[in-house]
Amino acid sequence: MTVAHIHEVLGRALEAQKERLLPCVHCGFCLPACPTYNRLGDEADSPRGRLHLMQAVVEGRLEPASEAFRTHIDRCLGCRACEPVCPSGVEYGTLLELARETATKAVPQGLLTRLLLTVLGTRLLRGPFFLIGRLLRITRLAALGAATLPSVGPFRAARLILAMLASTMPWRPTSSEEVVSEEMASQAHEVIRRSRVAVLLGCVQEGLFARINRATVRVLEANGYDVVVVEGQDCCGALHAHGGDLEGARMLARSNIKAFEVSEADLIAVNAAGCGATMKDYGTLLEGDPDFAQRAEKIASSVRDVSEMLASVGPRMGASTPCRIAYDHPCHLLHAQGVEQAPLRVLQAVPDAEVQVVAGAEECCGGAGIYSITHPELGGLIGGDKVSAVRACSADAVATPNPGCMMQIGAGLRLEGSEEGVVHPVELLDESYQRAGFYRAGGAE
Template identity: 40%
Template sequence: MAEPSVTSSNPVRDVCDYELLFDCVHCGLCAEACPTYIVTRCEMDSPRGRIYLMKSLAEGRIELADDAARHLDLCLGCRGCETACPSGVHYGRLIEGARAFVEQEHRRGLVDRVKRGAVSAIFPYPNRLQTLLAPLKLVECLGLRSALRAVMPRTIRDWLDLLPPLEPGSRPLASGTTIAPRADASTVVVHHGCVTQVVANSENLNTERLLAAAGYRVVQIEPTSCCGALDLHSGNAARAGNFARTNVRALKNSGADAIVSAASGCSVAIAEYGELLKDEPEFSEDARAVSSRVRDLSALLLDAPANPKREFRCRVTYHDACHLAHGLGVREAPRKLLASIPGVEIVEMPESDLCCGSAGSYNLTEPAMARELARRKADNIVATNAEYVVLANPGCEFQIAAELRRRGSKIKVVHLADFLAIASQ
């Protein structure tokens, strides 16, 4: 591949924020932090290669052919490269812009269009997802999920495998005495997300209960709109903006001092509303204020007055959800919180911050690469001999749990909020 020009020229296509491309110094330190490059060893599947590709598209030196779109599609958007980059390249913004360009300019195959269209039409809307899953809940209550799986086409079967148990009471809820908040107690709102509130709502409820028990005043917003992360990752910037505006209004009106989400991808999306809406005078100031209030559950619980914890003897390993580690820079707080529980032994897994392959809806649209990364993650988990894998993102939970089930593993995959609920019982 020819070396790109070191000076910017005028772009002929609006592929992404063109000037941001020149922050990259092509050192290649990002490559070994990139899950797709680790698997394929293809330069164009590395962040540096994709930046070359974006620049070439923007300058009109290449056309948006199927292979170019494929290299961009294969990116997980995990942002591990941002952590590794010494030059501060805003790769997340670049790939989101490039994804929007691909969606506008590239004609996908029929099967790909159907898959992506289904995700886009259903997942950001809890009522639609709830309606779609209602028959499956009945099938599961009758104990027929395995029989249903056996007669489904492979694509539907793979999607079905990612769903957690749906029967009522399958997840524990935190118990214990709630501390009456002081008059000056900080207020916290938990953004319930779209998919999470349908298939893993215990994570929202436990988050609220844990915060209330720690002395925070928990406030509500109704209804909760999708944060827009799925659309940002898939190139639908217009609808992501609509969701962002709705959430900015609701979160501002809540008056909360802190904003928490059980899904780390949602947390990062909200934390970046200030950037997303920076050119809209009606929303820019409020968006920046909302973004500045995003916090992580573990950090808030560590900041609260220490509460006596029951002993819970178990061996735990912790998986760093991509957007929590690379987007918000939260790594140590969850580990400190787990270590504060008497009896908990934490065992670090290799490559704890390498993407598991979930990446929002990536495991639905790119199942082959997602499965390869799930296998790698499961290998590292099994090697720890842990009883629990704790994490802070429901998508990671579903992805990792599906792979461990395929292996017949008894290792439990649990969201941090649900694990704290288990430990308190």
């Protein structure tokens, strides 16, 4: 294969999108926002540096298979902290996915990355994987393994995965047996009927955090939304897109579009930040597909993070649930979706929950899909800083609305022997609604 042919075939994804590179004026405003640049101090590990590398591939000055291109593109967290600070509106997230596809087609990813993406990306493998995960969690073997395995060589990744699985346990058992005042029970009947809503179940969320999906349905119903069940929905495609498998992501997006169209829902509620960001980008993902481009735009425009829906109606107050909560922003909610205050408004609806935003909450936790497993050094460094910031809050639990962040921070806390739990904001609101007796009275159980 000649160099020209390599560029023609392998650089095609980026080449076709080269106009997306043009707005970059190389000002460097994005550099201080970038966790990898801040840790490594290398321009090639900054957003501007990576855009330079993409430009070089598009212009044929650099091979997609080159070490420089693959290494620095691979080292990007995909956190998109560089996007909101960019004065030129560079669509970095889209460009990164195209660059990853280009790099992956040039040289296949490492064995561990391919294994993890295959397990999480294939429905046949995903089911048994989550079942094993739940068994390890329930039997507490995950916690035991995380506590006893050494942090060296091949054990390091296994120890981290086990700590992640252990951290998917509920923060504390919730009770629906609390006594309710007559006043609260009667309020449950006064809810205004709102939009018809479908809920994305997701793969990791449904596989390991099904309780959060159930809590999402209950909380939406308690706030007057009419929740419809959508059969045939699939993984949103986020892991595929971030990992460079854009065709896999498009296939899943088409499948979801068909499923959600049938539901005739007005809105689609998503409780996982990474999934929400991907679904809101379905229009871009399928912009070259004549059959799906418009349909993708329409579905994307109906996607909301569940906190946006609750904040837009002013969530009902629950019953007293005393606790100290440290809140951390998931990158794909804050940077990719521009949602900052809505999850805090959800937490404000939990009486007696003292909420403190973690110092540096706008920086990535180092989880970034499978990044902390495939990049243990850098992911561990970034994750370690996050865990320290969470522990400095002296909270009972950290709240963050994304399963990847919940597992990454939860694993970090657990491996440091820390007591803090991990909770989704909607899960906490659900607990306060259970204490208020909304479900018994309103029938949202």
